[in-house]
Amino acid sequence: MKSSLFKSSYLFIILFLFSFSNISFSKETNVELLKPSWSFDGFFGKFDRASLQRGYQVYKEVCASCHSMKQLSYRNLGEQGGPEFTEAEVKAIASQYEVLDGPNAEGEMFTRKGKPSDKFKSPYLNENASRAANGGAYPPDMSVLVKARPGGSDYIYSLLMGYEEKVPDNIKLEDGVYYNKYMPGNKIRMAKPLSEGSVSYTDGTKATQEQLSKDVVAFLTWAAEPHLEARKKLGFKSVVYLLILTILVYFVKKKIWLRVEPKV
Amino acid sequence: MNDQTSKTSKEHFEPVHTNKVGGSPFTGVTGWIDNRLPIIRMFRHEYLDFQVPKSLSYFWSFGGILTICLVLLIVTGISLGMHYKPDANQAFDSVEKIMRDVNFGWLIRYAHMNLASFFFIAVYLHIFRGLYYGSYKEPRELMWLLGIVIFFLMMATAFLGYTLPWGQMSYWGATVITNLFSAVPLVGDFIVTWLWGDYAVGDAALNRFYVLHWLIAFLIVGVVVFHVIALHIVGSNNPSGIEPKDTRDTVSFSPFTTSKDLLAMLVFLLIFVAVMMYAPNYLGHPDNYIPANPMVTPAHIVPEWYFLPFYAILRSIPDKLMGVIAMVSSIAVLGLLPWLDFSKVRSSVFRPIWKQCIFLFVLDFFVLMYIGGAPAEGIYLVIARIGTAFCFAFFFILAPLVSIIEKPLPMPTSIHEFEEWKKQGKIKTIKLFNK
Numbered sequence: 001m002k003s004s005l006f007k008s009s010y011l012f013i014i015l016f017l018f019s020f021s022n023i024s025f026s027k028e029t030n031v032e033l034l035k036p037s038w039s040f041d042g043f044f045g046k047f048d049r050a051s052l053q054r055g056y057q058v059y060k061e062v063c064a065s066c067h068s069m070k071q072l073s074y075r076n077l078g079e080q081g082g083p084e085f086t087e088a089e090v091k092a093i094a095s096q097y098e099v100l101d102g103p104n105a106e107g108e109m110f111t112r113k114g115k116p117s118d119k120f121k122s123p124y125l126n127e128n129a130s131r132a133a134n135g136g137a138y139p140p141d142m143s144v145l146v147k148a149r150p151g152g153s154d155y156i157y158s159l160l161m162g163y164e165e166k167v168p169d170n171i172k173l174e175d176g177v178y179y180n181k182y183m184p185g186n187k188i189r190m191a192k193p194l195s196e197g198s199v200s201y202t203d204g205t206k207a208t209q210e211q212l213s214k215d216v217v218a219f220l221t222w223a224a225e226p227h228l229e230a231r232k233k234l235g236f237k238s239v240v241y242l243l244i245l246t247i248l249v250y251f252v253k254k255k256i257w258l259r260v261e262p263k264v
Numbered sequence: 265m266n267d268q269t270s271k272t273s274k275e276h277f278e279p280v281h282t283n284k285v286g287g288s289p290f291t292g293v294t295g296w297i298d299n300r301l302p303i304i305r306m307f308r309h310e311y312l313d314f315q316v317p318k319s320l321s322y323f324w325s326f327g328g329i330l331t332i333c334l335v336l337l338i339v340t341g342i343s344l345g346m347h348y349k350p351d352a353n354q355a356f357d358s359v360e361k362i363m364r365d366v367n368f369g370w371l372i373r374y375a376h377m378n379l380a381s382f383f384f385i386a387v388y389l390h391i392f393r394g395l396y397y398g399s400y401k402e403p404r405e406l407m408w409l410l411g412i413v414i415f416f417l418m419m420a421t422a423f424l425g426y427t428l429p430w431g432q433m434s435y436w437g438a439t440v441i442t443n444l445f446s447a448v449p450l451v452g453d454f455i456v457t458w459l460w461g462d463y464a465v466g467d468a469a470l471n472r473f474y475v476l477h478w479l480i481a482f483l484i485v486g487v488v489v490f491h492v493i494a495l496h497i498v499g500s501n502n503p504s505g506i507e508p509k510d511t512r513d514t515v516s517f518s519p520f521t522t523s524k525d526l527l528a529m530l531v532f533l534l535i536f537v538a539v540m541m542y543a544p545n546y547l548g549h550p551d552n553y554i555p556a557n558p559m560v561t562p563a564h565i566v567p568e569w570y571f572l573p574f575y576a577i578l579r580s581i582p583d584k585l586m587g588v589i590a591m592v593s594s595i596a597v598l599g600l601l602p603w604l605d606f607s608k609v610r611s612s613v614f615r616p617i618w619k620q621c622i623f624l625f626v627l628d629f630f631v632l633m634y635i636g637g638a639p640a641e642g643i644y645l646v647i648a649r650i651g652t653a654f655c656f657a658f659f660f661i662l663a664p665l666v667s668i669i670e671k672p673l674p675m676p677t678s679i680h681e682f683e684e685w686k687k688q689g690k691i692k693t694i695k696l697f698n699k
């Protein structure tokens with residue numbers, strides 16, 4: 001009875017948690033998502049730096065022409081746990097953008113080259129402008145997109161891989177609407193953004209559609225959860241620490257209680 | 265004249281002691297302080313020498329666990345408050361800033377979010393303990409009532425807190441819940457506008473939600489203090505439901521209860537930390553990472569998991585006003601239980617029929633929780649109505665009826681005899697939480 005305490009109380013609460021697991025997540029698509037193996041999954045998950053750097057390239061060259069990423073600054077690209085570009089690379093990336101600043105001493109606004117402390121420049125001035133340019137559809141901001149969709153990284157990867165030529169007969173596509181196997185309702189107003197060779201990688205990696213999608217999703221996952229590596233590291237340490245402490249306290253407690261309940 | 269002199273000579277003056285310094289069992293600096301402010305004496309009396317029933321199971325650790333959760337919620341909440349901006353245009357971004365730029369901001373926020381959930385897990389187990397072992401019965405009725413007040417306040421803070429990040433669920437949840445007040449006859453619309461401080465949920469509402477989220481959190485602390493003071497007057501119930509009589513029945517709070525509670529807290533903390541560090545958004549809803557947008561209604565507006573059973577009750581009734589009344593009274597009715605159940609026996613261990621009723625009630629809770637997350641239509645609606653009906657039948661029919669017809673099992677006369685019986689396997693208890 002005593003030794004089963006840990007196992008059983010743990011089980012009890014876990015069961016409790018799982019009993020509503022399928023409720024708190026809205027299941028809008030009932031198609032099984034593609035589940036590639038992610039380096040950042042699991043207890044010791046870490047991002048693959050090279051993949052993040054390639055992912056940034058995909059984002060910058062493809063997605064960024066429609067999707068903003070307002071919560072990130074260029075300096076984040078050089079921070080620990082991310083793509084870890086060098087300081088010089090970050091400066092070079094930032095300086096490719098023209099940023100509106102001011103007012104200056106004369107009271108006028110001016111444009112200047114971007115600095116690492118600037119936020120990612122958005123493709124459109126505001127939501128209306130972006131809707132106007134995308135036939136009424138709004139390409140959502142990508143800063144926390146991975147956390148804003150049930151299925152997270154798997155979902156976005158599946159979405160990018162889920163464009164199919166053959167549209168089922170029961171689905172009628174209006175102008176500018178595409179069929180996607182994984183989008184809730186199967187209709188998406190974003191044209192297939194990635195196909196083989198959309199981006200040419202400089203590190204020799206083959207730019208297949210799978211590779212491009214995997215890299216960009218890894219990048220988006222980091223963008224949504226920039227401290228993921230720190231969290232998992234600290235998580236492991238604190239779980240081990242608490243586990244040891246719990247075991248020690250278990251024996252202390254047992255010893256103390258021997259005073260009232262001598263072993264029979 | 266004569267009359268007056270006799271009066272003065274006979275009059276007796278009560279001595280007064282406005283200066284009560286003294287009486288401390290301690291010496292030195294401790295004694296000096298304790299003579300003037302007797303908190304050290306009080307602490308020793310209430311937490312070190314304090315006698316508690318020997319037979320307490322781990323179910324009695326949840327009070328302490330709840331206190332720890334509350335303290336951690338306040339500490340993390342205050343830290344968040346230093347960076348959060350209650351402004352409809354800035355709230356979402358300020359939370360993201362906490363997650364990205366504040367040192368360990370991600371840890372503080374994830375801790376606060378998940379603590380809210382774990383607070384409810386603990387409180388549900390705490391309430392179940394009270395139900396199962398009859399802790400609501402005389403003389404602990406007031407503790408039970410204070411507990412229900414705390415539960416209502418917790419629900420209010422958690423709801424208000426959930427609106428603060430100003431995501432889609434924050435916004436639409438706030439809209440749905442505040443709109444419930446429009447069901448009040450005649451003045452409904454007026455009340456809603458007054459609550460919003462505007463004609464829609466917006467900046468004004470967010471600002472006051474933030475203020476109230478803080479305020480109510482501290483009100484909880486206040487009511488918890490009363491809850492604990494009352495506990496130290498009536499003493500703890502225990503799995504046997506029998507009051508302790510002599511030292512064979514009790515142990516002193518420290519080191520016995522303290523070592524046991526510490527162990528329970530660590531196990532709870534371990535599970536909490538594992539969830540927070542490895543699945544921090546598991547208990548949340550992905551839509552809340554989409555900034556609030558009054559123009560786009562989410563496909564399903566669902567509250568946090570811990571509200572689902574009550575949400576199911578609300579939606580099970582077609583009339584809005586009746587739905588609100590049913591939802592509120594499904595919790596408030598707990599407060600009548602001490603008077604609806606008049607069995608003299610406290611513990612369900614000796615109440616074979618009532619025990620089954622409680623398990624059905626727990627089952628009902630989970631069924632309603634499931635239904636609360638499902639669409640309110642078809643078979644779900646039917647189940648929701650049965651579940652709601654059962655919930656009220658449990659209190660108004662089963663509780664009084666069972667206390668009349670049930671024949672309690674033979675009972676031991678003391679706690680130490682109860683412990684003997686348990687060892688001999690004569691009685692069954694919930695093994696999971698036994699020591």
Ligand code: HEM
Nearest residue numbers: 337338341342344345348377380421422425426428429481
């Ligand atoms: C009494 C127990 C409390 C409960 C049940 C509770 C619950 C919550 C919940 C559910 C959230 C939303 C979390 C999210 O989705 O981000 C929240 C946010 C917040 N709470 Fe509390 N809270 C409590 C106490 C406090 C206290 C005492 C403070 C400060 C004095 C506080 C300050 C905040 C702040 C600033 C936020 C917004 C930041 C954020 O959303 O991450 N809370 N709370």
